[in-house]
Amino acid sequence: MTDVVDVRDQRLARVDALVDTGTFTEFGSQARHRVHAFEMQRKRPAGDGVVTGTARINGRPVGIFSQDPKSLGGSLGEMHAAKISRLLDKAARGRLPVVGLLDSGGARIQEGVAALDGYGEIFRRNVALSGRVPQVSVVLGPCAGGAVYSPALTDIVVMRRLDSYMFLTGPRVVKAVTFEDVTLEQLGGADMHAESSGVAHLVAEDTEHALELVQRVLDYLPGSCWDTPPVFAPQPPDPMPDIPSDHRLPYDVRGVIRGVVDGDSFLELHERFAPNIVVGFARVDGHAVGVVANQPYHLAGCLDIAASEKAARFVRMCDAFGLPLVTLVDVPGFLPGTGQEAGGAIRKGAKLLYAFAEATVPRVTVVLRKAFGGAYIVMNSRSLGADAVYSWPGAELAVMGAEGAVDVIYRRELQADPEQRPALIEGYRAEAMAPQIPAERLSIDEVVTPGETRDMVAATLASLRGGLHPEFRHDNLPQ
Numbered sequence: 001m002t003d004v005v006d007v008r009d010q011r012l013a014r015v016d017a018l019v020d021t022g023t024f025t026e027f028g029s030q031a032r033h034r035v036h037a038f039e040m041q042r043k044r045p046a047g048d049g050v051v052t053g054t055a056r057i058n059g060r061p062v063g064i065f066s067q068d069p070k071s072l073g074g075s076l077g078e079m080h081a082a083k084i085s086r087l088l089d090k091a092a093r094g095r096l097p098v099v100g101l102l103d104s105g106g107a108r109i110q111e112g113v114a115a116l117d118g119y120g121e122i123f124r125r126n127v128a129l130s131g132r133v134p135q136v137s138v139v140l141g142p143c144a145g146g147a148v149y150s151p152a153l154t155d156i157v158v159m160r161r162l163d164s165y166m167f168l169t170g171p172r173v174v175k176a177v178t179f180e181d182v183t184l185e186q187l188g189g190a191d192m193h194a195e196s197s198g199v200a201h202l203v204a205e206d207t208e209h210a211l212e213l214v215q216r217v218l219d220y221l222p223g224s225c226w227d228t229p230p231v232f233a234p235q236p237p238d239p240m241p242d243i244p245s246d247h248r249l250p251y252d253v254r255g256v257i258r259g260v261v262d263g264d265s266f267l268e269l270h271e272r273f274a275p276n277i278v279v280g281f282a283r284v285d286g287h288a289v290g291v292v293a294n295q296p297y298h299l300a301g302c303l304d305i306a307a308s309e310k311a312a313r314f315v316r317m318c319d320a321f322g323l324p325l326v327t328l329v330d331v332p333g334f335l336p337g338t339g340q341e342a343g344g345a346i347r348k349g350a351k352l353l354y355a356f357a358e359a360t361v362p363r364v365t366v367v368l369r370k371a372f373g374g375a376y377i378v379m380n381s382r383s384l385g386a387d388a389v390y391s392w393p394g395a396e397l398a399v400m401g402a403e404g405a406v407d408v409i410y411r412r413e414l415q416a417d418p419e420q421r422p423a424l425i426e427g428y429r430a431e432a433m434a435p436q437i438p439a440e441r442l443s444i445d446e447v448v449t450p451g452e453t454r455d456m457v458a459a460t461l462a463s464l465r466g467g468l469h470p471e472f473r474h475d476n477l478p479q
């Protein structure tokens, strides 16, 4: 008897650590597979390797599944899949966020096509729920195949740093097929997915930290797209930092973000992936928002393929769940070059353009120092439908920087007399980049000082709050 209790406690330990005490209601605890091949009748763990049920997190209802690596490696067979599918159906009926704790070798090899069909059923439901209820995946062990594709369809992926991996197939199969020797870390470690692939939004130091991050993420999101996020007590922002007025000097835009949003409310996502753009959840006057900001610390804050995809998916997620967008702009343009063009910069940059243009949530933009060319338009400009665009004193908006511009429009003059380049640059600055021009023609609504920014953003968002009509907007397609 003691053994049974111990095994059950172990299975539930992760769920218990995540949810409010005593709120978990399990279903399907006696489900077992019905496979006879491969002597599988000798291994029929109760629950078939996954715990499923509903609970509360910080008082709000959620659906949860947690795979048990000690039962058949957490692998997914017919009954295991049926339990997760039933949970996703309950989430659709009850409009519940779903948290998946993943620790699985993927499709259970012994169950063949039944296991593959099981994944298909789950994927279909992940997609049907996309943009309707938040879906959060937490990777707490080596995960392969369907156990990584399902998280990729969800809104947020949290990976535990140690002993957690995500790959289509593990090192042994890689070696057999391509003769490549790779470690688990190289193939699918948390650092690789946080930095290079962009699969992981958040990396946690341990299981406890991962579950804390889930609780925190859910606090920014509504229970469903028909609901609104919880409102917290407003907090004053951090002091607004001074930033260099020379447009070519870098600074960390996260200081400016913290000078705009409520103190301690900023949770950055994808911190190390495409660091030239910063995205994350925050609150303004206690209300959840999504923040998108160019980061002059990396690649001078220019937009590239990775940054466009990262920000596009974030903007679409915020829009799907009704989070207003605060956009801080300091962008020299798109990164030029053959690598970007061949990599699809046009096609992929269009995703961010599309995401902002499509968004119907309240949208405020602040241009901090500069906004040039296509990147000016893309970064939630007035013409794409921003509700308000402010700029800091001296901010420059133009088709391109003065140096590049004079080389194009004065090509012949410069061939004849290269000495006049500095004067032409000055002239272009005075004529085309004068800060008052955008304000005169309503490309920006008002010039605000750094010190006034928080209050202007907060007042603008407050004025738009009454106009929120929670409704299904769109899915959160993986980018």
Ligand code: HXC
Pocket: 072, 073, 074, 075, 104, 105, 106, 107, 108, 109, 110, 116, 119, 142, 143, 144, 145, 146, 147, 149, 168, 169, 170, 171, 172, 173
């Ligand atoms: C059945 C599995 C399994 C699987 C692991 N196990 N994966 N059983 N089907 N897919 C079992 C192992 O036999 C073992 O059982 C136990 O789980 C622990 O596995 P180990 O290999 O000992 O653990 P570890 O060394 O930590 O390695 C974990 C792993 C490795 C890297 C995940 O098991 C692995 O490479 N598994 C196969 C991964 C894979 O290629 N899956 C893709 C499936 S296809 P015992 O009894 O010895 O404890 C798929 C398609 C979906 O998912 C469709 C996508 C579109």
